[in-house]
Amino acid sequence: MRFSVLGSGSRGNATLVSSGETHILVDAGFSRRETRRRLAQSELAPADLSAIVLTHEHGDHARGAGVLARADGIPLWMTGGTLEASRQFLRGAEVVHRLRPGRETGIGSLRILPFATLHDAADPVAVVAEDSATGLRLGIATDLGRSTAQARHFLQDCDGLVVEANHDEYMLWGEAAYPAAVKNRIASSCGHLSNQAAAALLDEIWSPRLSAVVLAHLSEEANTRARAERAVEGPLRRRGFRGVLHVAQAATPTPPVDLAALRDRPAPSQPSFL
Numbered sequence: 001m002r003f004s005v006l007g008s009g010s011r012g013n014a015t016l017v018s019s020g021e022t023h024i025l026v027d028a029g030f031s032r033r034e035t036r037r038r039l040a041q042s043e044l045a046p047a048d049l050s051a052i053v054l055t056h057e058h059g060d061h062a063r064g065a066g067v068l069a070r071a072d073g074i075p076l077w078m079t080g081g082t083l084e085a086s087r088q089f090l091r092g093a094e095v096v097h098r099l100r101p102g103r104e105t106g107i108g109s110l111r112i113l114p115f116a117t118l119h120d121a122a123d124p125v126a127v128v129a130e131d132s133a134t135g136l137r138l139g140i141a142t143d144l145g146r147s148t149a150q151a152r153h154f155l156q157d158c159d160g161l162v163v164e165a166n167h168d169e170y171m172l173w174g175e176a177a178y179p180a181a182v183k184n185r186i187a188s189s190c191g192h193l194s195n196q197a198a199a200a201l202l203d204e205i206w207s208p209r210l211s212a213v214v215l216a217h218l219s220e221e222a223n224t225r226a227r228a229e230r231a232v233e234g235p236l237r238r239r240g241f242r243g244v245l246h247v248a249q250a251a252t253p254t255p256p257v258d259l260a261a262l263r264d265r266p267a268p269s270q271p272s273f274l
């Protein structure tokens with residue numbers, strides 16, 4: 001099982017998840033041309049996609065879904081509420097399947113388990129993708145609002161996690177040039193997760209099988225890659241995490257992460273005191 005965050009931030013989000021010949025996009029917030037360009041870095045084209053799974057209807061997650069579905073014959077998966085709220089991106093010619101929070105769905109060799117989030121969209125979900133053959137699990141949770149018991153339940157025991165680290169709390173209330181109403185919305189329980197909240201979530205759901213973490217959906221006004229990484233890396237490493245940590249960028253895909261290779265790598269040798 002491999003994945004790459006093709007891009008993440010308020011201008012667009014899409015994560016490629018692959019298992020054998022099954023390739024899916026979780027969210028499609030880029031134009032078809034831009035999606036094609038980013039997929040090419042994994043030597044794929046839109047027509048190779050088995051499905052697009054939408055977490056919610058906000059443009060930065062959904063604006064490319066309709067055109068990709070129509071032009072390349074890619075089926076879409078989303079909740080009923082997301083479908084109703086996504087009409088602006090759809091023309092009725094797309095094949096749309098229903099996602100139900102808490103209920104697993106098979107797409108090729110992947111199992112997709114969506115769960116509800118508190119974000120301010122019609123019927124938003126985050127997802128866990130599980131490789132049927134290997135049991136490897138990848139959680140993708142951006143636009144969380146806040147961490148809930150439900151989110152912690154579904155995201156525990158994952159091998160890989162794409163987790164929102166949207167803003168640094170001090171930058172948001174200090175130098176960020178957002179109007180007060182936007183700051184309030186971002187910081188609210190139905191807005192976005194801060195670096196500090198992401199670190200607390202990772203501290204709670206960390207398990208020895210976690211081998212890859214990608215921080216995502218960074219605000220351009222109220223965060224930096226260094227701040228996001230600093231907030232999360234120390235607490236994670238102290239827990240015993242020795243995997244890879246990436247920060248997803250808006251403009252370029254993260255390097256592909258191979259969860260099977262990370263799981264199968266040898267344990268570090270014990271220091272010898274003899």
Ligand SMILES: [Zn+2]
Pocket residue numbers: 056058119121143
């Ligand atoms: Zn959103």
Ligand SMILES: [Zn+2]
Pocket residue numbers: 009010013058060061143217
């Ligand atoms: Zn978003």
